[in-house]
Amino acid sequence: MKLFRMIKCGIRDAFKSVYRNFSLSIASISCISITLLIVAIALVMSFNVKNFSKEIESDVTMVVFLNLGVTSEEISDFEATLSSMENVLPDWEVKNPEERKEMLLEEDEFWNSVGSLIDNEEEIFHYSYMIKVEDINRINETATEIENLPVVQVVNYGEGMVEQMVSTFDLVEKVAFVVVIILIIVTVFLIVNTIKLTIFSRRREISIMRVVGASNWTIKNPFIIEGFIIGLLGSILPVIVTIYGYTAFYNTLDDGHLFSSFIQLLSPQPFVYFVSLVVIVIGVIVGMIGSGRAVRKYLKI
Amino acid sequence: MKKLVELITLKGVHKKYKNGVTAIYDLDLKIKKGEFVFIIGGSGSGKSTLIKMLYREERPTMGEIIIGGKNVAKLRNSKVYKLRRRLGIVFQDYRLLPKLTVYENVAFALEAIGEKSSDIRIKTLKALELVGLKGKARNYPDELSGGEQQRVAIARAIVNNPKLLICDEPTGNLDPLMSEEIVNVLDDINKTMGTTVIMATHDRDIVNKFKKRVVALKAGRVMEDYEEGKYDNEAI
Numbered sequence: 450m451k452l453f454r455m456i457k458c459g460i461r462d463a464f465k466s467v468y469r470n471f472s473l474s475i476a477s478i479s480c481i482s483i484t485l486l487i488v489a490i491a492l493v494m495s496f497n498v499k500n501f502s503k504e505i506e507s508d509v510t511m512v513v514f515l516n517l518g519v520t521s522e523e524i525s526d527f528e529a530t531l532s533s534m535e536n537v538l539p540d541w542e543v544k545n546p547e548e549r550k551e552m553l554l555e556e557d558e559f560w561n562s563v564g565s566l567i568d569n570e571e572e573i574f575h576y577s578y579m580i581k582v583e584d585i586n587r588i589n590e591t592a593t594e595i596e597n598l599p600v601v602q603v604v605n606y607g608e609g610m611v612e613q614m615v616s617t618f619d620l621v622e623k624v625a626f627v628v629v630i631i632l633i634i635v636t637v638f639l640i641v642n643t644i645k646l647t648i649f650s651r652r653r654e655i656s657i658m659r660v661v662g663a664s665n666w667t668i669k670n671p672f673i674i675e676g677f678i679i680g681l682l683g684s685i686l687p688v689i690v691t692i693y694g695y696t697a698f699y700n701t702l703d704d705g706h707l708f709s710s711f712i713q714l715l716s717p718q719p720f721v722y723f724v725s726l727v728v729i730v731i732g733v734i735v736g737m738i739g740s741g742r743a744v745r746k747y748l749k750i
Numbered sequence: 751m752k753k754l755v756e757l758i759t760l761k762g763v764h765k766k767y768k769n770g771v772t773a774i775y776d777l778d779l780k781i782k783k784g785e786f787v788f789i790i791g792g793s794g795s796g797k798s799t800l801i802k803m804l805y806r807e808e809r810p811t812m813g814e815i816i817i818g819g820k821n822v823a824k825l826r827n828s829k830v831y832k833l834r835r836r837l838g839i840v841f842q843d844y845r846l847l848p849k850l851t852v853y854e855n856v857a858f859a860l861e862a863i864g865e866k867s868s869d870i871r872i873k874t875l876k877a878l879e880l881v882g883l884k885g886k887a888r889n890y891p892d893e894l895s896g897g898e899q900q901r902v903a904i905a906r907a908i909v910n911n912p913k914l915l916i917c918d919e920p921t922g923n924l925d926p927l928m929s930e931e932i933v934n935v936l937d938d939i940n941k942t943m944g945t946t947v948i949m950a951t952h953d954r955d956i957v958n959k960f961k962k963r964v965v966a967l968k969a970g971r972v973m974e975d976y977e978e979g980k981y982d983n984e985a986i
Contacts, residue, residue, distance in 0.1 A: 451864040458861060657845055660805075661906070662834035663862035665827075 455667055462671035463678050466647045474679060477636070477643045481683030481735060484632035485728050489691045491625035492724050498618040501712050502585075505614070509585060511606040513595055515576040523600045524576065530598060531580070536591045542579040575602065585615060633735055640679060640739025641746070644672050648747045655748070672744050673737055680736025681729070688725040695721050757783040757914060757946050758804070763813035763823075765799055765970075773799035774810070775970040781948065783913070786940045788957050789950040790981055791967035797950040800967065801918045804948065805839050806830050818913065835863055838907030838915040838945075842922035844899045846891040846906075852878065853887040856906045863910070877909040878902075880942075881935050897928030904935055908945065915939065917949040921956060929956055957981035 467474045515527065531537050580595075582588050588606060596604045648655070658668050696717040699705055705714040758781040765774040773796045781787055791797045802808040803815055806822045815823045822833055846855050856877055860870045878884045881901040891899050900920055907915055917936065921929035933949075933956050940947045951957065957964060957980065964979030965972060 454866075455864050653845070654847060657847065657858065658862045659831075660834065660839050660845070661859035661862050661910075662831045662837075664831045667862060667864065 455670065459670035459674045463674035466651070466671070466675055467678055469650065470643060470646050473643045473646055477639045477679050478683045480636045480639050481680060481732055482686045484629065484636050484735070485684050485687035485732050486690060487625070487632060488629050488731055489687045489724055489728050491622075491629055492727060493691070493695055494625065495622050496720070496724075497714055498622065500715055502615055502618055504713065509582070509588065509606065511580045511582065511588070511592055511595070511604060513578040513580060513601055514603045514605075515600050516602045517575060519576060519600050527598060527600050531578070531595075534591065534594065536582050536584055536587050538581045538583055541581070544577040544579070546576060636735055637739045637742065640676055640736060641743040643679065644675060644740045644743035645747050647672060647675060648743065669744050669748060672748065673740050676736040676738075676740025677733055678736070679739075680732035680734070683736070684729045684732035687728050691724050691728065692721045695724075755783050756780050757818060759814070759816040761814045761816075763803065763810045763815060765796075765803065765808065766811045773970050774803075777813070777970070777972060779965065779972065781946065784940070784944050784946055786937065786947045786962045787949070788960075788962055788964045788979075789948060789967065790952060790957060790964055792952060794969070795967040796970040797967050798918060801916055801948070801950050804916055805837055806833055835910060836912055836914070838910070838912040840900070840903050840907050840915065840917040840920045842919040844891070844903045846899060846902055848891055850890075851887065852883060852889050852891070852894070852902050855891065855902055856909050859906045859909050873909050877905040880908065880939065881905045895928070896924050897931050900924065900928075900932050901935060904932070904939070908939055908943070911943070913946060915945050915947045917947065919950055919952070921951060921953050926955060929953055930959070933960055954981040
């Protein structure tokens with residue numbers, strides 16, 4: 450009961466002092482809002498990028514054409530080598546030219562239409578393997594390794610494009626992370642200053658509290674709560690923007706497809722609530738770190 | 751006659767500040783439960799340091815300060831509040847909160863230690879009655895005279911019913927008439943509630959009038975210690 454009473458007093462005092470140092474509180478709240486807005490955007494981007502790059506990665510297929518006229522021993526040797534490669538997923542697909550030839554001869558019409566699309570007509574008479582890799586970042590390395598095998602004539606995959614996309618996303622994520630860290634530091638600094646002012650403006654009250662025997666916890670409590678409140682108030686705007694902004698953006702797109710059917714965004718629910726929760730938690734923690742630092746530095750008990 | 755037991759015992763207390771100034775030299779002092787003691791001495795005599803050590807604002811460099819069986823010299827900072835809850839402290843400058851009413855100022859002391867609101871009301875009104883300010887509960891400090899403000903501070907100090915009341919020059923800012931009024935209040939509290947009162951002062955008239963125990967300090971040492979003493983030594 451006593452604990453609840455003390456917490457109630459702390460919350461009351463904290464709200465009072467947010468109001469009393471209104472201009473500085475607003476500065477801290479705005480700063481934390483901007484930081485959290487960027488955090489929210491970074492989170493939304495990074496989760497979406499993770500989501501569709503995973504989809505892309507699972508779709509990237511390497512096509513390996515073997516030399517013409519390979520023997521069955523060479524084929525089984527090649528398959529054994531493939532199995533031993535750690536980055537190659539085991540469920541590859543083999544296309545046997547004999548079967549294909551038969552199929553194509555039977556469907557004369559089809560043959561005529563497809564034939565014009567293929568540059569090297571002979572390619573369809575090669576043994577070909579559709580291979581998927583485990584780690585998309587090492588696809589280049591694996592392709593070279595396969596290409597160097599004597600029976601392999603050519604390896605095809607979306608060279609460059611996939612890697613470039615993945616590394617661009619990676620860079621965007623890293624830059625966002627650095628910006629967020631810098632903003633968090635600035636915000637903590639601003640909150641330290643806000644709480645410092647509160648401490649100074651309540652110096653007399655604090656000295657009386659000490660004299661009448663208030664515990665250290667009781668004295669520090671309102672300031673920590675003030676940091677908490679600043680963090681909480683600062684997260685309101687980013688949460689609103691996240692929930693309504695993302696949902697509206699998603700709804701303007703055709704079924705969540707951005708630019709092409711290739712990029713599918715995450716469905717807003719429950720995604721926006723998850724992002725909002727993370728934003729609130731970060732806001733509150735940053736607020737409390739700021740106030741905790743100020744209390745430790747300026748509130749000598 | 752009731753038996754008097756020691757409430758405060760100082761043994762070989764020595765206080766040297768960080769700047770090299772020694773304020774108290776090897777001080778021994780015993781104060782019994784229910785006593786009223788004037789601590790007198792001029793500026794730099796060490797009375798403020800002694801008072802501050804009693805409520806553990808300062809720590810002695812050497813020696814023991816035992817209050818109610820506990821050595822407060824060894825009390826950790828985080829535990830000081832436990833000592834202060836058993837003490838009442840009155841300062842020269844009243845230390846009231848200007849934005850709170852008289853009632854709120856006194857109640858503040860109880861709120862700060864997490865007292866129940868129903869108890870706060872009863873105790874606050876009782877304390878205000880004891881200092882004769884029940885009728886001014888709704889006034890703000892700046893609407894009161896200096897003497898009345900100091901009485902509010904006394905009410906705040908005794909609201910939690912402490913066994914010991916420490917007063918650091920409580921009449922320092924008051925004219926002789928008001929000073930007497932304040933010491934009368936303290937004397938009343940001492941007599942009716944049995945609270946031990948320690949009052950640092952350099953007000954000769956007050957000390958001579960009330961005829962209480964007088965401990966005279968000079969340059970950090972006890973010069974005189976008289977029951978029903980007087981402040982007549984010009985050297986102090």
